Amino acid sequence: MMAPGLPEALCFAFRTDNSGPPANDEAVAAVFAIVREQFPKAKVLASTLGDFVAAVQPYMSSLDLVTSEVGDTWIQGVQSDPLKMATYREIARGLVSCIELGACDRHDKTVLNASRFLLKAPEHTWGLPGANDSTHWNNSDFGAAYEHDSAVPPQSPQRFNYRDLNEGWQEHRLFNDFALSALRPHASDVHDTIAARLAQLRPRxxxxxxxxxxxxxxxxxxxxxxxxxxxxxxxxxxxxxxxxxxxxxxxxxxxxxxxxxxxxxxxxxxxxxxxxxxxxxxxxxxxxxxxxxxxxxxxxxxxxxxxxxxxxxxxxxxxxxxxxxxxxxxxxxxxxxxxxxxxxxxxxxxxxxxxxxxxxxxxxxxxxxxxxxxxxxxxxxxxxxxxxxxxxxxxxxxxxxxxxxxxxxxxxxxxxxxxxxxxxxxxxxxxxxxxxxxxxxxxxxxxxxxxxxxxxxxxxxxxxxxxxxxxxxxxxxxxxxxxxxxxxxxxxxxxxxxxxxxxxxxxxxxxxxxxxxxxxxxxxxxxxxxxxxxxxxxxxxxxxxxxxxxxxxxxxxxxxxxxxxxxxxxxxxxxxxxxxxxxxxxxxxxxxxxxxxxxxxxxxxxxxxxxxxxxxxxxxxxxxxxxxxxxxx
Structure with a gap:
């Protein structure tokens, strides 16, 4: 990633989709070698996206400005767990209101830490990539397979992966909990107010x-x-x-x-x-x-x-x-x-x-x-x-x-x-x-x-x-x-x-x-x-x-x-x-x-x-x- 006149370039080192960071130091060294070959006179060092954005700021006027709405093509997925999305929005509203009212400092470490966890909630990877079941589709068949999956041992060859799917989606909900918990030590009033509102989201x-x-x-x-x-x-x-x-x-x-x-x-x-x-x-x-x-x-x-x-x-x-x-x-x-x-x-x-x-x-x-x-x-x-x-x-x-x-x-x-x-x-x-x-x-x-x-x-x-x-x-x-x-x-x-x-x-x-x-x-x-x-x-x-x-x-x-x-x-x-x-x-x-x-x-x-x-x-x-x-x- 380069900008006109900018003496710095950002080189992303992605692995394949959802594979995480480089597997070992040899993989890191290989990335550095590729970058040095592409930019033989440059100083190559590990950095962050934030550092690159800061370096770009003086050159913003030379960049093309796109003002159209990008239109996220995957956005429909965030409503697949309506409770998780409602929880995310309630916590986000609480943080925004707290900042607007002057009760929270957006640069405070407590607020930043809560925001860090909250950022994960709408991100698109919410669990495992699919069900190991392509035959049980209508509700009666699916219900039987779902109950069977809950009854057999986890390592049984007769088991589908519905239990694993459920646990993955439940695990992803925890990032909302982490965000709220991060507020408790230094912003207990905000935490308690949001927690009280969250209690309304699950009718009994x-x-x-x-x-x-x-x-x-x-x-x-x-x-x-x-x-x-x-x-x-x-x-x-x-x-x-x-x-x-x-x-x-x-x-x-x-x-x-x-x-x-x-x-x-x-x-x-x-x-x-x-x-x-x-x-x-x-x-x-x-x-x-x-x-x-x-x-x-x-x-x-x-x-x-x-x-x-x-x-x-x-x-x-x-x-x-x-x-x-x-x-x-x-x-x-x-x-x-x-x-x-x-x-x-x-x-x-x-x-x-x-x-x-x-x-x-x-x-x-x-x-x-x-x-x-x-x-x-x-x-x-x-x-x-x-x-x-x-x-x-x-x-x-x-x-x-x-x-x-x-x-x-x-x-x-x-x-x-x-x-x-x-x-x-x-x-x-x-x-x-x-x-x-x-x-x-x-x-x-x-x-x-x-x-x-x-x-x-x-x-x-x-x-x-x-x-x-x-x-x-x-x-x-x-x-x-x-x-x-x-x-x-x-x-x-x-x-x-x-x-x-x-x-x-x-x-x-x-x-x-x-x-x-x-x-x-x-x-x-x-x-x-x-x-x-x-x-x-x-x-x-x-x-x-x-x-x-x-x-x-x-x-x-x-x-x-x-x-x-x-x-x-x-x-x-x-x-x-x-x-x-x-x-x-x-x-x-x-x-x-x-x-x-x-x-x-x-x-x-x-x-x-x-x-x-x-x-x-x-x-x-x-x-x-x-x-x-x-x-x-």
Whole structure:
């Protein structure tokens, strides 16, 4: 590695993949001999990447500057262990907040040591390179092989390597523990605060909901007549749930079919917000990806499920969304002595916003096939909380009894907002959707998506050639807002302005994503009918409100931020492709976007990441995911 005018060069001495440092001193001497032959007049010495970066600093102005998003093509793997990623993000938020508040010094040895361990968590080698089993694919066969593996002696020739795989993935989780433990001696307050937050990430089966526990907590069930009066309708005249500064309706699939924030309508039946989408895949999906993402000599780069076609012929590409069950409401207002029944009716006021705010809890269920034949959770509890005076919704998804499966799967929490429609203050009628009205009401015609990555706001359309435009690890959130004018010196697709404050080193300071407590999402169990399968992609913003390439116009208007505390990877969607963990193209996006989905988990990579989840003996089958939907000016 060389730079124009730099009198130093960096020579990497790699062994083969994952093989570690040079095996012996002869190997080191051989590397030095090769370097001396290439640079006969140079002084050759062992050094570090940090020393080389420091030497390059005076020559930075002579280097080519690439401002496009690189688009990590392996990023989908980090969601294969959702608990590990949630733990990593919680610890990282704690460290960032501590530094931002001045309670921690980023140069302190304790903080540096914790960061050193934390750095290993998102790195891509998480365990052994695959399962020694290409025949047990469907859930019943896999379950039998998995249990057999746990019962036979470790050295038995009849044993598969599932126990070894589990231990490797569990071992990699320890780096999060090491990072947290490193804070204890000299930053015990930070350690204790983070540890308390981490305890929330593993829901317990004994805390499963019940009608009694909810009513005791002040929740009241929504009656059939209330639901019939329009809870599931997005029509402007329908009764609505009004909580704090927000009002919304809920679809039969548990998504927001209407969301009014800041006097604008952001959702519709065809533009749902917060839709759970569970997908299963077939070998055809891997064939399609490997046709795009070819390794040396046509290698499949570890993406595939060998012989799944032969031993799981019934496994196929399927899409599932849940169906909503019982809904409960808890409404807070000035009249604290009001009965629970009165509270249950108050949020349905059609025009006024109730004081205090409220919390909505509902049970979601997937089709039994998704749970039995694949890996969907047995039940999901949705909790939406709104506090008066805050233009945001806190969303929690608590999932119980996720099925362990080797079959390829992915779960996304997706949002397909429409370009926000203004509403009048009186009757709640939508203002006519015309260009003249848009100008008069300061209402932007074109909206798009941007994402916060390591403190920089990037567009998914800014990904470089041979990068991954569809999946991005997001820090603070995904933004749906008005397009802005780019600098005339920066053609579309090559640059995007860096946002945010920088510290004394010039590096951006990571934004704080606050962890807010919300009401536990518990409700009553009930019998549900089979859930119909849905294969259509919501075409939110297909005609308007879509993010598309081309010269954006200057425009003012509100922005909706979708933040994820626990899941890192956001996958974009268009009219032809729902959110997916698969790499579909190595070229920049060309079709308008209709939405984005946070990937909660997937298992498509057969090499470097967990191949099934849960893999812990017990406890991992219950999951928690937290989100925030917030209005920003």
């Amino acid at each position: 089966a004994r805390d499963a909901p019940s009608h009694a526990s909810l009513t005791k907590a002040g929740y009241a069930p929504v009656t059939k007549s209330e639901r019939a009066r329009g809870l599931f309708s997005a029509a402007p005249s329908a009764p609505r749930i009004s909580c704090g500064d927000a009002s919304f309706t809920i679809s039969e699939h548990g998504a927001l079919s209407s969301l009014r924030l800041g006097g604008r309508e952001w959702a519709a039946e065809t533009s749902p917000i917060g839709l759970l989408q569970y997908a299963t895949y077939a070998e055809d999906d891997f064939d399609e990806m490997n046709a795009v993402y070819k390794g040396p000599f046509g290698a499949r780069c570890g993406y595939g499920k060998p012989r799944m076609r032969d031993f799981a012929p019934d496994a196929k590409r399927e899409d599932f969304v849940p169906t909503i069950g019982q809904i409960y409401l808890r409404h807070s207002n000035a009249n604290t002595s009001a009965s629970a029944n009165a509270k249950s009716h108050a949020p349905f006021a059609s025009s006024s916003t109730a004081a205090g705010g409220c919390s909505v809890v509902a049970e979601l269920r997937f089709a039994s096939r998704a749970v039995r034949a694949y890996g969907a959770p047995q039940s999901v509890w949705l909790n939406i909380s709104v506090v008066d005076g805050r233009s945001n919704l806190d969303v929690r998804l608590t999932m119980f009894n996720k099925t362990r499966t080797r079959l390829p799967e992915a779960m996304h929490w997706s949002f397909y907002p429409q370009t926000p429609q203004p509403f009048s203050d009186s009757a709640g009628e939508a203002i006519a959707d015309t260009e003249a009205d848009a100008v008069k009401n300061n209402y932007p015609v074109k909206y798009n998506y941007t994402m916060d990555k390591l403190g920089s706001r990037i567009s998914p359309f800014e990904t470089c050639v041979n990068g991954n435009p569809r999946q991005h690890a997001v820090w603070k959130g995904v933004y749906f807002g008005p397009e802005t004018v780019k600098s005339p010196t920066q053609p579309h697709g090559t640059a995007f302005a860096r946002q945010g404050r920088a510290d004394e080193t010039g590096l951006p300071i990571l934004p704080i994503l606050p962890s807010r407590s919300t009401v536990q999402p518990f409700s009553a169990a009930m019998e549900l009918a089979e859930v119909p399968q849905v294969s259509k992609v919501p075409k939110a913003a297909e005609a308007r409100g879509s993010s598309s390439p081309g010269a954006p116009r200057a425009s003012a208007g509100p922005t909706l931020r979708f933040s994820s505390l626990d899941a890192a990877v956001a996958a974009v969607a268009d009219a032809e492709q729902p959110p997916t963990p698969f790499l579909k193209d190595l070229n920049p996006l060309s079709r308008p976007l209709t939405g984005v989905g946070y990937n909660l988990w997937n298992n498509i990579w057969n090499t470097n990441y967990p191949l099934y989840y849960p893999f812990e003996p017990s406890g991992d089958e219950n999951l928690l995911f937290r989100f925030e939907i917030a209005l920003e000016a």
